[in-house]
Structures are given as C-alpha cells and as structure tokens.
Amino acid sequence: MRCLLVEEEVHQFSNLVKALSGEDVSKCYQCGKCSAGCPIASEMEILPNRIIRLIQINSKDTVLSSSTIWLCASCETCFTRCPEEIDLVRVMDVLRRLSLEEGYRCPEEGILRFNRFFLASVKNYGRVHELGLMMKYNLASRQPFKDLGQGIALFRRGKIPLRPQRIKGMDQIKGIFAKSKPFLEREASGGGGR
Amino acid sequence: MRYGYFPGCALHSTAKEFDLSIRLSCPHLDLELVEVPDWSCCGASPGHMISEELALALSVRNLYQAERHDLTTVIAPCAACYSRLKSANKEVREDARLMSRINRVVGEEFTGKVEVRHLIEVLYKDVGLSRIESSVTKPLKGMKFACYYGCLLTRPPKVADFDDVENPIIMDRIVEALGAEPVSWSHKTECCGASFAISRPEIVVRLVDEILKAAQFAAADSIVVACPLCHVNLDMRQSQARNKYGRNYNIPILYISQVIGLAQGEAYKALGLDKHLVSPKDLLKKGLASF
Structure with missing residues (x-):
C-alpha cells in the first residue's frame, strides 16, 4: 500500500523551525492561551495559536507571508503562559528572519522599515539617534509631518538631541554587523538549518 | 554600594528625566553608579527580529565593557535593555560554544562574570524598604x-x-x-x-x-x-x-x-x-x- 504522508515532508517546516529556534511546536495542543493573552490579537489576521497549527501542518507560505509574525510585539505574554513552555517569541523571530531570507513580501512594510532604520542608526553611531531615525522613517513612508506636534513638544523639553552620539568603539560595532548571521542553529542534526 | 550603570539610548534622549532623576535619587540611598564606559545600543527588538547573532553580540559587547572595568553588577533602568542584556548573558553563560562564537563576533573575551539587574530590583532587594523610607x-x-x-x-x-x-x-x-x-x-x-x-x-x-x-x-x-x-x-x-x-x-x-x-x-x-x-x-x- 502506498503511504500518503511521508513523515519527512509533512514535518519539514516544523523541523526547520525547531532546528532554527530550538522550539518544538509539535507540543502545542491548541489551548489558545497565547492568543487569549496577546495584546495585538485584534489586529492580527491569523492568531498566534493558529500560526503554530499552520507550522504543524506544513503551511509554510501562509505563515511566512502573514502579517502576524510582524505584528508580534515580543511582549512575552504567550511564552509566560504557555503550558508547554513553547517560546513563541523565539519562534516568531525565526519566522520573521525566514520570511526575509526567503524573499516573502512583508505585509507590514512600516514595521520592517522601522527595524532596518533603527539598526542602521546603531551601525552608524553605536547608539540610536532618535531624531535621525524618525525623520528618515517619515520621509521614507511619505508622511513627513507625522507626529510633528509631539516631536516639537519633546524637542522644546530638551528631549530630542539634534546630533547623534557616536561611540568610540565603532570599529567593533562595524565588525559585529559584518560578522553576524541571521540564524543560530540550535541542533546540529535538526535538518533544514542553513 | 557600587554598581555599573547602563543608561541605554532612550535615557540620553526621550527619557532624559529618567536618567536625571536616577542620578539625583540614588546617592540618597548610598548607591554609587558608574556608567559602563563607551556603552552601545543593546539592539532592542529590531536586533533580535533581524538577527539572533547580532542581538547577542551587541549585548555581549556591553557586558564585556562592564567586565573589563570590574563592574560586576550592571543596573539597566530601561526594561528593554535589561531584558536584552540579561537574556544574552544567560544564554552565553549556559552554552560554552555559543559564548565562544559570540566572542568571535564581538572580538573580545567575555567570561560571564557580570550580573544584570533592574533598578527596581536593586532598590527593593539591595537597598531595602527601610533604607528607602x-x-x-x-x-x-x-x-x-x-x-x-x-x-x-x-x-x-x-x-x-x-x-x-x-x-x-x-x-x-x-x-x-x-x-x-x-x-x-x-x-x-x-x-x-x-x-x-x-x-x-x-x-x-x-x-x-x-x-x-x-x-x-x-x-x-x-x-x-x-x-x-x-x-x-x-x-x-x-x-x-x-x-x-x-x-x-x-x-x-x-x-x-x-x-x-x-x-x-x-x-x-x-x-x-x-x-x-x-x-x-x-x-x-x-x-x-x-x-
């Protein structure tokens, strides 16, 4: 008799997630606590517990192109309450990186743009320069006057330095950015890790 | 009591008053804060979303800066910095291979002899309520x-x-x-x-x-x-x-x-x-x- 489900294939995606995050999503039995406590659940098209289920059933495209993985705020409520102690934040991190690596379109452009500009600021100065970051973000998102009122109010109170602070150890920071890879394989024999 | 102090990026800008008030109120409690020399950003959320290695290395660089200057305990008043620094510290301490990998990326030899704590934890546990009172x-x-x-x-x-x-x-x-x-x-x-x-x-x-x-x-x-x-x-x-x-x-x-x-x-x-x-x-x- 022909076997309809090939073990390796059906678990391909969950094995990959396990190899990259060290988290075994097959332990999830869908209690839904993660989604019940998630502060961003109402903005998500796919709830966190469903993301886990989709990983279990190998729906890689649906997961990696969903906005949910970008809307996760890393608040750690899900991990704290998970009866199986699945570190969903770590899983979300791996899903975000996989989605970038494999060229999926990010449905939350603004969040990705903010993250990239934030890290660019760290790469250039060693610390975040908030004014530069906000101006760059607003220009790139074609809304130059967004939060202008708040910005002026903060500036008046001396809370927005005009100039960035550059640290002395910039060579080291550049080196860290040049050498860092997106993934750390958690298990040598996990399979699928790059 | 002498502690390392990691203000983090926000305390130098939008949270300036957090920094000001810490520096004013801590001396009343005999807390001496020594700023971690040449500290850098912990990478915050964007760091770990984009690259795990980057997130760990940015934090470990700061932990090393503290260790090198004999600051055995670092107070991070920002909850995000605290979380990043402390979890990175925990991860590299628990995994020798990871520690040497991250040390290679940072280009230093961090050995894990630093504790990361939050300000309120130090206030409650080390200073104590009676001293505060x-x-x-x-x-x-x-x-x-x-x-x-x-x-x-x-x-x-x-x-x-x-x-x-x-x-x-x-x-x-x-x-x-x-x-x-x-x-x-x-x-x-x-x-x-x-x-x-x-x-x-x-x-x-x-x-x-x-x-x-x-x-x-x-x-x-x-x-x-x-x-x-x-x-x-x-x-x-x-x-x-x-x-x-x-x-x-x-x-x-x-x-x-x-x-x-x-x-x-x-x-x-x-x-x-x-x-x-x-x-x-x-x-x-x-x-x-x-x-």
Missing part, C-alpha cells in the same frame, strides 16, 4: 499611584525573575515606603505596544487607552513606570487616545526614580518633572500641599 523627607501622603510594570520587567519569568509574573508588587511596596498609596488595578503587566510607537501608532494608541482607562477606573492620580518605552507611549500618545476614544483622563506618567526623588525633597525641575507632556504640576500641588 529613612531617606524620605517629604512623604507623598494622599497620593494614589498605579504602578505599571509593562512587559519585560516580569516576563519571561526565566529572565526577569525578581517579582511575581502576573501580579508584581515591588514598585507598589516602594511607593508605599514613600508614603503614597499604591492602587490595586488590572493593567500592571499589559503591553503598551512599545516598539510600534512609530511604525503602528494606532495599535499603541488603543493599548495606551486601555491602560489609562484602567488606571482611571482604579482612581489613580498618576501612573508610575520604570521603563522609558512605557513612559513615552503613555505620556506622548495620551492626548491622541483621549481624542480618538472620547475620554476625559489626564494622568501624569512619572518615573519611579522621580517619585523617590520627590519624597527625598529634590526639586521639580532637577528631577525633570517639567519634561512630561502631561504635566504633573496640579497633581503635585494637591499631593504636596500637606507640608
């Missing part, structure tokens, strides 16, 4: 504070392990020692949306509204925080939340160190209390009128 010259009688812990001061409990994860009480005990009344309320550990303040402000406005509504319902005069991201969201997005949801709250958001400084008799401006968008002036007139 004895530094008080102007008790904050009659003031009702909602202590807000947000996400990363208690979560995940494997990293932030100094207080109860669902109902933390450390800040409540501290404000009590200052003579104020901590209110019992529902949103102590709800998330404010932190990193989405710029990229998805409407989510932050919704979350901020829920938190402010809960504090108002508990009849708090003010919300006390120990994280610059919580502060900037609750303070800066408050008028937007009020307009969008048609509310009437006007709740000043104060840093725990400002509240301590006030009780120690430090001045309004010196503590940076004039830097908030929601002014605490009226609140303090009411509270401190009893002297």
